[in-house]
Amino acid sequence: MxxxxxxxxxxxxxxxxxxxxxxxxxxxxxxxxxxxxxxxxxxxxxxxxxxxxxxxxxxxxxxxxxxxxxxxxxxxxxxxxxxxxxxxxxxxxxxxxxxxxxxxxxxxxxxxxxxxxxxxxxxxxxxxxxxxxxxxxxxxxxxxxxxxxxxxxxxxxxxxxxxxxxxxxxxxxxxxxxxxxxxxxVKKENTGYIFNYMLMALIGAAGALKTMDIGSIEDIDRSWMGNFKMDMGPFGVLDTVGLDTAWHITSNQPDKKSQSFAALLKTYIDAGKLGVKTGEGFYTYPNPKYKEEGFVSGL
Ligand SMILES: NC(=O)c1ccc[n+]([C@@H]2O[C@H](COP(=O)([O-])OP(=O)(O)OC[C@H]3O[C@@H](n4cnc5c(N)ncnc54)[C@H](O)[C@@H]3O)[C@@H](O)[C@H]2O)c1
CATH class of the missing domain: 3.40.50.720 (NAD(P)-binding Rossmann-like Domain)
Incomplete structure (x- = not known):
């Protein structure tokens, strides 16, 4: 029918x-x-x-x-x-x-x-x-x-x-x-459809930069925002998506970098910090630091 x-x-x-x-x-x-x-x-x-x-x-x-x-x-x-x-x-x-x-x-x-x-x-x-x-x-x-x-x-x-x-x-x-x-x-089944497939690569890279201690959460976001003139960086995006949802996805990836990032996400989840929906994740809401004037320029 x-x-x-x-x-x-x-x-x-x-x-x-x-x-x-x-x-x-x-x-x-x-x-x-x-x-x-x-x-x-x-x-x-x-x-x-x-x-x-x-x-x-x-x-x-x-x-x-x-x-x-x-x-x-x-x-x-x-x-x-x-x-x-x-x-x-x-x-x-x-x-x-x-x-x-x-x-x-x-x-x-x-x-x-x-x-x-x-x-x-x-x-x-x-x-x-x-x-x-x-x-x-x-x-x-x-x-x-x-x-x-x-x-x-x-x-x-x-x-x-x-x-x-x-x-x-x-x-x-x-x-x-x-x-x-x-x-x-989406013509063929694909994990992450079209946009999320691209997003996963970005989030995975941001997570690895943090867990390998190459850059701070703020500098990783600042770098993305400053280059692409975006309103938020990968960690701001994660807060919006929800860290629990992000953990479900990341913990299912078998590679070492994803597993390290999943472990980091779990520490936030265990502390009740799920992102925007609980008022705190990598940033605090409703006024996260990345929305403050001068966040990107550092001035
Ligand atoms: N958060 C995002 O940015 C986003 C974007 C696109 C798609 N999604 C997808 O949407 C779905 C929900 O994600 P979300 O972020 O809204 O999650 P969420 O945790 O905010 O909400 C999930 C809801 O499902 C309810 N639930 C759990 N078990 C249930 C059951 N047996 N029957 C009815 N309700 C039940 C929970 O009580 C909760 O209210 C997921 O599949 C997620 O991948 C999320």
């Missing part, structure tokens, strides 16, 4: 964390009734705080008015009730913690709970769709649909596995545009 964008009424997001909230919020902004499901009720508190600050930013930038904000909020529902979340869902994007076994369990659960029509997509950063497809129970309707930050970095990767139906790819390229993203088609 194929679906057109015009037939999508209810969007279901699994996971109310950093990305789940952003994708869900953009879905509601784009006019879809949107349900965000999480097992942890506590996650909703942080999600609503982030939601409010993103909506305020969009009002400040003239992208939404106060009336539209109320309509967006009315289209968003947060729930821990899996069956109610799955009922009548037309389109699902999964943004739960980056762990293969956990994702497979969640997909088995929602593969059974969702109606047959539901289109299944995952926002995984580094897993491959073929690793997850079978657990959904409907591999031909499953594809990776991977966002970045949604509001600041608005590119979405569409990466099918060999068994994904062609119409799903076409549908997602269009759905990406409807969600105000730039869709890019």
């Amino acid at each position: 194929t679906l057109q964008i015009s037939e999508i009424k209810k969007v279901l997001i699994l996971g109310a964390g950093t990305l789940g909230l952003r994708v869900g919020l953009q879905s509601a902004i784009s006019g879809f009734e949107t349900t965000i499901y999480d097992i942890n009720e506590q996650a909703f508190k942080a999600a609503i705080k982030t939601q409010d600050s993103i909506l305020k930013m969009l009002v400040r930038n003239g992208k939404l008015n106060e009336e539209a904000v109320e309509q967006v909020k009315a289209r968003l529902t947060f729930t821990t009730d899996a069956q109610a979340a799955a009922d009548d869902a037309d389109f699902l994007n999964e943004s739960v913690t980056e762990q293969l076994d956990l994702k497979r369990d969640v997909w088995r659960q929602f593969g059974e709970l969702c109606p047959e029509k539901t289109i299944f997509t995952s926002n995984t950063s580094y897993l491959l769709p073929s690793q997850i497809a079978e657990s959904t129970g409907r591999p031909s309707r499953f594809c990776c649909f991977h966002f970045h930050d949604v509001f600041y970095a608005n590119v979405v990767d569409v990466m099918p596995h060999e068994g994904t139906a062609t119409w799903i790819v076409d549908f997602l390229m269009e759905m990406g545009r409807v969600l105000q993203q730039t869709p890019v088609y």
Whole structure:
């Protein structure tokens, strides 16, 4: 059964964390009734705080008015009730913690709970769709649909596995545009899609420069920012991504440099420093040092 964008009424997001909230919020902004499901009720508190600050930013930038904000909020529902979340869902994007076994369990659960029509997509950063497809129970309707930050970095990767139906790819390229993203088609399964593949190389190099004690965190960031006139360097990026997510990815790389960097990330995680979402990572938030005037010039 194929679906057109015009037939999508209810969007279901699994996971109310950093990305789940952003994708869900953009879905509601784009006019879809949107349900965000999480097992942890506590996650909703942080999600609503982030939601409010993103909506305020969009009002400040003239992208939404106060009336539209109320309509967006009315289209968003947060729930821990899996069956109610799955009922009548037309389109699902999964943004739960980056762990293969956990994702497979969640997909088995929602593969059974969702109606047959539901289109299944995952926002995984580094897993491959073929690793997850079978657990959904409907591999031909499953594809990776991977966002970045949604509001600041608005590119979405569409990466099918060999068994994904062609119409799903076409549908997602269009759905990406409807969600105000730039869709890019990843022709073959590739760990890290397109952008993250390049980013991994940068982050890996930054981690090695730190663990080999060649440069300080600040100088590594300063060097990148000063050369490319960027707003943040690799460690600022890591804080934004979340050090726990970064650890899941890095600790799975077998080489020595990645393992040393994973060990460093673990010391931050054990201290509860996960980055922007906990208020502290390599920098402290909301006013990290790299945003201070003179950080790059050192003046
Ligand atoms: N952080 C990023 O910059 C980024 C960017 C693109 C994609 N992603 C991907 O998005 C996914 C989520 O990453 P995140 O950074 O939002 O993580 P996060 O830790 O901020 O949020 C994950 C959420 O999943 C929830 N969860 C865990 N088990 C669950 C279950 N069984 N059912 C429902 N919810 C469950 C957790 O309670 C948490 O709220 C990952 O696959 C990650 O690779 C992250």
